[in-house]
Amino acid sequence: MAISTAPPSFESVASGRRPGAVRLRAIAERFAPSLIPAFLMAAIGRYHLGNSTIGWDEFATVDASRRTPGQILELAGNIDGVIAPYYLVMHVWTSFFGYSEVALRLPSVITMAIGVGLAGELGRHLFGPAVGLLTGLILCAVPSLSVFAQEARSYGFAFCFAVLATLLCFRAAEKPTVARWACYGVALAAAGLSHLFTLTILAGHAVVVVARPDNRLAIRRWLIASGVAVLVCAPLIWLGTQQRGGQLAWIAPLTEDTVLNAPAGIFGLRGSIPNATTRTVGIAFIIIGLAIAVRGRDRRIVAGLIAVAVAPPVILIAASLIDPVWVPRYSLITVVPLAMLAAATVLGTRVNRWSALRAALVLSVLASFAIALVPVLRIPGAHQGGDYRALARAIADRNLTDDVIIYPQNNGWALRGAVDYYVDPARRPADPLLKETALSRGTLAAAEYPLAERLGTPQHVWYLRALNATSDPFTSETRLNALMLGYRPVQVWHSEWLYLILFEKN
Template sequence: MTVLVEPDLRAGRPLRAVRPWTIAVAAGLVATILCAAFSWVPSLWGDEAATLLSAKRPLGSLFGMLLHVDAVHGVYYLFMHGWIRLAGESAFALRLPSALAVGAAVAAVTLLAGRRGGARAALVAGVVACVLPRLTYAGEEARSYAFTAAAAAWLTLLLVWLIDGGGRRLAPGARRVAWLLYGAGTALAAYLFLYSLTLLVAHAAILLFSRAPRATLRRWAVSAGAAVLSVAPLAVLAYLERGQIAYLSSAPEEASTWYFFLWFGMPWVAVLAWPLIGVALWPAWRTWRLRASGAAPPMPPGPRAVSTRLVGAAWLFLPTGAMLLVNLVQPMYTGRYSTFAAPAAALLVAEGILVLGRTLGGDVRRTVAVTAAATIAFAAACAPVYALQRGPYAKNDSDWAEVSAAMAANAGRGDAVVFDESAKPSQRPRLAMRTYPDGFRGLKDVTIHVPYSRNTWWADRAYSVDQAAQRGRFDGVERVWLIELDVDGAEDTWGLGELQSLGFAETGRRIETHRSAIIELTR
């Protein structure tokens, strides 16, 4: 009978011998710097406009809005409400907290990989996590997704520590505090983004497959149950506001979403990443097949060590799978929602690199060389994605910074500006004025009806041109700048006919930006 040997987890000296926190802090700092670098270049886009306009509101107005829309982002908006009063409203300032959150996520990934794999595993996982496209994207976006990745990573690290010996070394009172922190952290993660609760599915699988003692299962169930109960008010609000994401029912995810968009950004990264994940999981799959066929002795009874493979696989696949199952009944999912599983992708890719190094290496020197070469190759594949993410139109093709600059260079004080209101809310040119206001100083917003700060929706409510004219908004106006959405040459003409009926005529002066057309009219 073939005797199966468990995969060698001794990929290096124990991490504690090389100061694990040193590696984790270094990796976290590098990740933060990478995410923050050039984060001011891409124009803010619709989701980030929602963040900025929500955070700028007075608190009373913000709470009123959350009762109608975006309750699932309420805690993040409250945090950003205080942040922008300290750091300002520039694109860099808005995105910096996300860069810091990704740094925290990468630090946790480094510790998770190193806890059994040693310093080499920690370093490889740190490099992979630093360059993983989903994390570098989340780290330059003013949304809560980077925070969910950080919360998921640290909660998973805490759970593994509690299962895998750490909890048993604690005094009973300290153990209760640790589980209290786990429950509170899970609730906070859910208040940052409700779907983070699906992480509990992965954690349940980790507990069951590691054969955790009943006492540990009981403590986890109490902590997780308390977290779920505490999130019930948010879940009710989210259900009542579900119409906000009704558009997802008419926008099914394409196959490319599952292959590369979720975590890898571009196809060429996925071509490397998925085989490496397969290499990482292959030893566990082979072990299971041999045991199932009787070719290897069964797993001995009792608790077993929590492997990086188990943590990564449960975390990567189960929460997203749970969301997709719900999505079959009620459309509620898009790829960005799986950002909190991105650290798991980094763990598994790094584990695949380590297995590849041990398989192809032979002696220690060759193993290190193969591992280093594979890590560098993966980082090199991610580099073009990183560069694309920091282009001026990287965020959903948004060009609002360019529109604002064009208005500053061409419009004069006292001119009126009219925005295309026919585009979907997240693409309306009006948001250029709200996200980059400097270019619109001294101009008359003649169609404004209800400013965002007094609206129950996150954005402004506007009149049509005719409605504004009936209220005398165009009295005394001699020049109007009409800003239309212009996507791939399909330019909107919202408001143009109404302006012409008021006596305005095009001067022939048009400014074309990446996704907008700015038209000058006079009378």
């Protein structure tokens, strides 16, 4: 017996209904699957947007966006070249809206919300309005989307353009006009310019195109459109290969645990946020399990969605066997096709009261996990680093003009950036080791003098470092060891990865 693959819709309109009601229902079916999830995601992203202090990577955004376009391009030649377009966008944005936590993160809220709305539209286009709406609502419960909606980095842009490119790929494969493929190429280029690793979706898009019947024209035009998009991204690809050592050297080598934890990593949280792991794993495996169980749908569409879901993590994990590049947040697009297939499984091929009941049950379970995570995601130190506001208060409360502050060797940009951002200039300790600012060097890290050459003999020295939350703050470090020869610790302040130690001269 043949299985119907017609897209499920809401209850059919009785022929006797008034034309106004028919039009209203048609409008709801057309726009509700995208608009409702988009506004819900925007509300989730906006909730306590400025509560968490700026995170480690976000300080790079603060630094870069304060530079002129010419200085950003100079920076791109030394580090972070692959996300220079994002820095240019943020330079324009912050020139209008400022550098507060809310202002810096608002573009991510907007782009993530649009991305979720586009995912709902993709579900509507492929399977009907009910699946589209449920897809978007499921995505609103995914913790990683909530996290990166509040991150002043390029992940929201990359997610948004990747979903848009996938939607346009399906549409162009169905009707391969030049205009449709041109729009697809623009969206794909924008995704790559937002984050280069987003281009891994090309492998999934290839399956979408090849799976179509009579696909020769579609394949040819897809190759042209995707080729042009890759060419647009070629300068960033070149910069990425040149800066590989400094850009991704922090990524740990691939291990068996890394692979096994990939699903929870994609759906969940980075770092070790208490009480989050179990709920995150629950959300991940509910969605993945439902996606695997999909039945009664067009096999070509299902194959394309599976390819889009699987290609990014598989490519990055496989590449990591040679050189580590695997980071779960680089594959955020994966959650969209999985949520869509899960929605299709829950609703089945016919929308009725029973399928609606199943959808409500699944959403209630996912929402219970997600809501419990919200307070954890919004604490002041939730972003990578710690509570920099409390750090600033600890420094400012002393208000002694002869205090100085030093940092470990090779401390990167975040520690000095945190003090510059959060501590009022009038109460900021002197920085005696600063030799040349990051701006004047065209990079993110300042140049420093040797400790013995410039420290002098201040009565009190602040020492700020970042370590694993369970580490000993006095773990051996070159500058710390030298400092302790003439100074003794009198106070230790700790938050997440941050350790602030006040030393007094012996």
